Amino acid sequence: MTNTATGTLRRKPAQRRSAERVERMLEECARLLDEVGYEGLTTKEVARRAEVPIGTFYQFFPDKQGLVRALAFRNLDAFLARVTATLAATRISDWTEATDLVIDEFVWMKRSMPGFNVFDFGVALAAPGTSRMLDEALEDNLVVADRLRGLLIGLIGVPAGDEQARAFVVAVEAADAVLKLAFRACPDGDPDLIAECKRLVRRYLSDHLG
Amino acid sequence: MTNTATGTLRRKPAQRRSAERVERMLEECARLLDEVGYEGLTTKEVARRAEVPIGTFYQFFPDKQGLVRALAFRNLDAFLARVTATLAATRISDWTEATDLVIDEFVWMKRSMPGFNVFDFGVALAAPGTSRMLDEALEDNLVVADRLRGLLIGLIGVPAGDEQARAFVVAVEAADAVLKLAFRACPDGDPDLIAECKRLVRRYLSDHLG
DNA sequence: AGTTAACCTGAGTCGCGCTCGCGTTCTAGG
DNA sequence: CCTAGAACGCGAGCGCGACTCAGGTTAACT
Numbered sequence: 001m002t003n004t005a006t007g008t009l010r011r012k013p014a015q016r017r018s019a020e021r022v023e024r025m026l027e028e029c030a031r032l033l034d035e036v037g038y039e040g041l042t043t044k045e046v047a048r049r050a051e052v053p054i055g056t057f058y059q060f061f062p063d064k065q066g067l068v069r070a071l072a073f074r075n076l077d078a079f080l081a082r083v084t085a086t087l088a089a090t091r092i093s094d095w096t097e098a099t100d101l102v103i104d105e106f107v108w109m110k111r112s113m114p115g116f117n118v119f120d121f122g123v124a125l126a127a128p129g130t131s132r133m134l135d136e137a138l139e140d141n142l143v144v145a146d147r148l149r150g151l152l153i154g155l156i157g158v159p160a161g162d163e164q165a166r167a168f169v170v171a172v173e174a175a176d177a178v179l180k181l182a183f184r185a186c187p188d189g190d191p192d193l194i195a196e197c198k199r200l201v202r203r204y205l206s207d208h209l210g
Numbered sequence: 211m212t213n214t215a216t217g218t219l220r221r222k223p224a225q226r227r228s229a230e231r232v233e234r235m236l237e238e239c240a241r242l243l244d245e246v247g248y249e250g251l252t253t254k255e256v257a258r259r260a261e262v263p264i265g266t267f268y269q270f271f272p273d274k275q276g277l278v279r280a281l282a283f284r285n286l287d288a289f290l291a292r293v294t295a296t297l298a299a300t301r302i303s304d305w306t307e308a309t310d311l312v313i314d315e316f317v318w319m320k321r322s323m324p325g326f327n328v329f330d331f332g333v334a335l336a337a338p339g340t341s342r343m344l345d346e347a348l349e350d351n352l353v354v355a356d357r358l359r360g361l362l363i364g365l366i367g368v369p370a371g372d373e374q375a376r377a378f379v380v381a382v383e384a385a386d387a388v389l390k391l392a393f394r395a396c397p398d399g400d401p402d403l404i405a406e407c408k409r410l411v412r413r414y415l416s417d418h419l420g
Numbered sequence: 421a422g423t424t425a426a427c428c429t430g431a432g433t434c435g436c437g438c439t440c441g442c443g444t445t446c447t448a449g450g
Numbered sequence: 451c452c453t454a455g456a457a458c459g460c461g462a463g464c465g466c467g468a469c470t471c472a473g474g475t476t477a478a479c480t
Contacts, residue, residue: 055460170406177387178380196380203413265429
C-alpha cells in the first residue's frame, strides 16, 4: 500500500534483517535531518547510527538524495493516512473546515514527525540542481496536491475541474511556504502564522470553490 | 547606497582592480547559478570564469554561501530600485494595482536577471543547515518583506500596523513560493500561475488592508 | 635603497558522496 | 553430507569540492 519503495530504492529488502536495516536508516535519517539539516546530513553518519555499513547503505539507496526522497514519500503517506482518518471521523459541513483540518494535521506532523518539517514537498527538496532533479521535484509537488485533492473530492463535495486542480496546487504551495515560515519563527509553529495560513487558503480557494 | 557588501564580504575591495574582480565573480556566480543551480555551482569554477585565483576568491567571500548571499542582496537592491522607479512613474489608484505591479516587476527580474530565479528570498537560500544559517535566512526574509512594505507605505497609503506587517511577510512568502512554481512549470513563468499569484495576494491582503 | 606592511596565490588538507572487489553466507544438485 | 555457484555484506579507497596558509610579490614610506 505504501509507495515508499517506488523508484527510490535500489533493491527491495527481501529478508527480514534487510527490512529492519532500511527501517533504521530511514529513522536515523529523519532524526539527523532535524539535528543538522539536509546539507549537514552525511550518509556515513546515517549508516553509523543505524549500525549499517556504508556499502550496505548504498545497496538499498541510490544516493543521499534518494534516501531523503524515500523518507519524504513515507512521510507523505503517513500524512495522507492521518488526514483520511481524521476526515472520516469528523462531521464536515463545508470545505473550509476541511482545509483547516488538513492544515492542522500538517502542523501536527511537523511538530511530531521527525524530519518532517525539513521538506518542501516539491520545492526545496531537490531545489537547485540538475534538470533531472527539478523534474522529479515538480512531479513530487503535483503528486502531493493531486492526492490531497483526490481525498477532498472523495470525502466532501469539492468540484473537480482543471481550474480547481491548479488552484489546489497553488494553495498547497503557498500554505507549505507559510507554514515553513511559521516553524522557522518558532519551534512549535507560530500560532498567528498558522492562523494566517488558514485564512490565506480559505480566502484564495473561495474564488474557485463555491 | 547598496548594502551588497554588508556582512557578506570578508574584506572590502579598496583598489579598483579588486572591485572589478568582485564584480566579475558575482556576475559569473549568477550565470553559473542559472546553468547548474546552487548545488552544482563550485567556487573553483566561479573563480576560473572570473579569472581570479581561488585564494583571492576567499579573500573577499567567506564561503560559497556568502557569495550567493552577496548576490542575493545585490539582486534585492536592484529589484527594489526597479519597483521604486516604476511606482513613482505610475498613477496608482488603489493598493491592488501596486501589488500587481510589484509582482510584475518580480517576474521581470526572474526572466531577465541572471541567477535571480534561484533564490527563495529567505526560504531555501540557506534552507537546511546550521542554526546560524537559519537565523540569517529568517532575517533575510523579514528584510525583504519589510523593505517592500516600507516602499508601499511611503508611495501609496497602506496602513502600517503590526498586523499588517505580518500580513506582508505572509504575502511575500506565499507569492514567492507560487512564482517559483510558475517558473518551474515554464521557463518564462506560466502566465496562468502568475495570474493566480496576483489573485492570491489580492484576496489575502484585502482582509488586512481596506 | 631598505624596511615593512599589505596583498596575492595555488598546491595542499580535509571531509564528503560513492564504488568495487573480496569475503561470507545462503541455496541447490549430487 | 559435501560442494559449486550465486547472492549478499562489507569497508578501504577514489574523485572531487570547499576552504587554508606559507611563501612570494607588490606597494608605500623613510
